[in-house]
Amino acid sequence: MYDYIIIGGGIVGLSTSKAILDRQPKAKILILEKEDEVAAHQTGHNSGVIHSGIYYKPGSLKANFATAGNQSMKDFCRAHGIHFETCGKVIVATEQEELPVMERLYERGHQNGLALEKLDSEELKEIEPHVRGLAALRVPSAGIVDFKRVAKTLAVYVEERGGQVELDAEVTGITEKTDHVHVETSKGSFTGRFMINCAGLHSDRVARLAGYHTDMKIVPFRGEYYQLRADRRSLVNHLVYPVPNPDFPFLGVHFTRMVNGGVEAGPNAVPGLKREGYQKTEISLRDTAEVLTYEGFWRIARQYAGTGMDEMVRSFSKRKFVKGLQKLIPDVQAEDIVPAPAGVRAQALSDDGQLIDDFMFIKGKSSLHVCNAPSPAATASLEIGKEIVRQLS
Numbered sequence: 431m432y433d434y435i436i437i438g439g440g441i442v443g444l445s446t447s448k449a450i451l452d453r454q455p456k457a458k459i460l461i462l463e464k465e466d467e468v469a470a471h472q473t474g475h476n477s478g479v480i481h482s483g484i485y486y487k488p489g490s491l492k493a494n495f496a497t498a499g500n501q502s503m504k505d506f507c508r509a510h511g512i513h514f515e516t517c518g519k520v521i522v523a524t525e526q527e528e529l530p531v532m533e534r535l536y537e538r539g540h541q542n543g544l545a546l547e548k549l550d551s552e553e554l555k556e557i558e559p560h561v562r563g564l565a566a567l568r569v570p571s572a573g574i575v576d577f578k579r580v581a582k583t584l585a586v587y588v589e590e591r592g593g594q595v596e597l598d599a600e601v602t603g604i605t606e607k608t609d610h611v612h613v614e615t616s617k618g619s620f621t622g623r624f625m626i627n628c629a630g631l632h633s634d635r636v637a638r639l640a641g642y643h644t645d646m647k648i649v650p651f652r653g654e655y656y657q658l659r660a661d662r663r664s665l666v667n668h669l670v671y672p673v674p675n676p677d678f679p680f681l682g683v684h685f686t687r688m689v690n691g692g693v694e695a696g697p698n699a700v701p702g703l704k705r706e707g708y709q710k711t712e713i714s715l716r717d718t719a720e721v722l723t724y725e726g727f728w729r730i731a732r733q734y735a736g737t738g739m740d741e742m743v744r745s746f747s748k749r750k751f752v753k754g755l756q757k758l759i760p761d762v763q764a765e766d767i768v769p770a771p772a773g774v775r776a777q778a779l780s781d782d783g784q785l786i787d788d789f790m791f792i793k794g795k796s797s798l799h800v801c802n803a804p805s806p807a808a809t810a811s812l813e814i815g816k817e818i819v820r821q822l823s
Contacts, residue, residue, distance in 0.1 A: 432460045432594075435613055435622035437601055437636055439463030441473040441577055441811040442803050443628035444584035449815030450822075451591045459593040460620055461585075462613065464600035469581035471706055472630050473808060475773035477686045477694065479669060480504065480514065480573035481806035484521070485681075488541040491789040495810030495817070497542055500571055502812045507575060510583050517687055519572035519669035520554065522563035524757050528673040529565060535673065536567055545570060560665045560759050572669055574689050577808045596620075601629075604640040611640075611796050626818060627799040631705045631776045637792060637799040644801055646786055647724055650705045650717065651775045653697030654745055656767035658685075663693045665759055665766075672758060675737070683744075683754045694770055695755050695762075698744045701727075708772045710745070729783025778802035789814070791821065798822065 434450055436443045439461050447459050465471070480503055483496030507514045523532045539546045547568040549557075554566045585595055596617060603614035604625070611625040629636040634648045658665065670685040686694045701721065704714035721727050731738060744750045748764055755762045778786035778801065790802035798821060803814065 431458075431610070432620065432622035433457040433624065434459045435611060435620055435625045436461045436628055437613070437625065438628035438630055438633075439465070439468035439585070439595060439597070440471065440628065440630050441469060441581045441584065441808050442630070442800060442814055443626070444468060444581055444588060445811040445815035446626055446628055446818050447588045447593055447815075448584055448812070449819045451588065451593060453819055455591065459588065460622065461588065461593065461595045462599045462601060462615055462620070463595065463597050464616070466597050468585045468595065468597075469578045472774065472776060473581050474578040475708065475771065476577060476805075476808055477697075477773075478574050478577060478688055479686060479809070480516075480575055481809040482519065482539075482544055482569045482572045483542045483806070484535060484539040484544055484546070484567075484569055485674065486542065488538060491817075492787070492804070492806065492810075493542050495789070495813045496806045497544070499806065499810035499813040500573070503575070503580070503809055504573065506812060507580065512575065512579055512583060513689055514573055514575035515687075515689060516571065516573040517668055519569040519671060520549070520558060520561065521567045521569065521671045521673055522554065522561060522758055523565050523673045524563050526564065532565065532567060532673050539567070539569070558667055558670065560761050561670055562758065562760050568668075574669070574687055576689050601636060601639065604636070606640050606794060606796055608795050623796065624822070625797040627797065627801075628803075630803065631774065633776070633799060633801045633803075634778075637801055640794060640797055640799070642792055642794060642799065644792060644799075646778050646780050646790070646801060647720065647726060648705065648776045649721055649724070649727055649779050650702035650707070651699050651777050652702040652707065653699055653773040653775055655694045655696035655770040655772060656751065657770040658693040658695065659766055659768060662762075662766045663691070665761060666693045670758055683751070685755075685758065695767055696770070697773065698741055698751060699775070700741050700745045702774055705776075706774060708774060724779070726779040726781050726783045730779060730785065733783070775805070776803075778804070791818075793821070
């Protein structure tokens with residue numbers, strides 16, 4: 431009998447395990463991960479950005495988790511010898527109509543407690559000589575790290591304190607009672623007093639296995655990236671982002687420095703045909719059918735038809751992708767970039783076609799389901815773990 435069974439060996443599940451053990455050192459914890467290693471999906475395929483929290487609505491869980499998580503993630507990395515950089519971010523307005531949006535972003539950042547700098551075009555050129563913009567915001571606290579390494583360090587932390595990480599253990603059935611949960615997996619059966627669903631791309635399915643109707647569904651979006659050739663990395667000094675389109679849920683193509691020295695450009699966001707499909711050719715009939723028969727998807731597809739079509743075109747046209755990058759850095763040419771690994775974002779949609787933009791928790795009889803953990807989930811993972819422990823008390 432375990433005290434806690436945690437489904438999902440990504441950074442949220444591992445951070446939750448750490449938070450429990452920090453509060454209850456003698457707790458018996460089991461982490462069930464269906465892959466042969468931890469951090470195999472969203473954690474291991476993200477941009478590596480330690481977010482600042484500038485984009486998020488003041489008072490929302492995303493805003494609170496991001497600003498606190500920015501600091502706690504850096505503290506964890508320092509304590510465990512994990513390399514990270516506080517390289518800062520510039521958010522660049524390239525068109526006149528973006529200036530009011532940038533001003534609202536500045537006010538939002540201040541409400542979230544961030545130190546920000548306004549830059550005119552000349553000041554921007556001083557710190558980013560190759561970036562073209564009318565004005566910019568500099569966000570000094572933004573950083574970069576290898577979240578997969580963070581996750582593996584968390585797994586060691588948990589195991590050293592008596593926790594058990596069971597790999598190759600795909601959950602196939604859940605029977606929940608008022609005082610315990612019985613979990614069937616591909617490696618056998620396990621029983622615990624409480625279960626926490628941190629299954630990421632499959633969180634809605636795990637919740638349904640436990641008997642809960644979630645009023646939402648995970649729809650995968652593949653984030654497609656290029657990277658700058660090694661001899662062109664000097665084009666970028668910070669994280670370089672456009673002013674986000676307020677009518678579209680994604681941040682637009684941008685330049686991301688990586689802790690390994692590389693610079694990624696992207697992502698281009700397109701609907702995925704497989705929840706864990708990192709290539710255009712990867713298709714799951716089950717996953718595709720779930721999306722195409724889901725009214726919530728069609729409602730949002732109609733809402734964002736124009737912008738979504740632009741994303742689809744960029745997916746198949748390198749020339750269009752480069753044109754998007756040149757809005758920020760005109761010197762970038764097609765020969766300067768090469769394909770980079772893609773990621774998949776678990777985008778939660780409600781049945782009525784609304785994007786679920788904040789974290790979503792569903793409480794069961796003997797379970798808690800993290801049904802939506804959007805970006806900045808990796809940055810905020812240690813804070814999410816603490817929040818889950820708070821909800822358990």
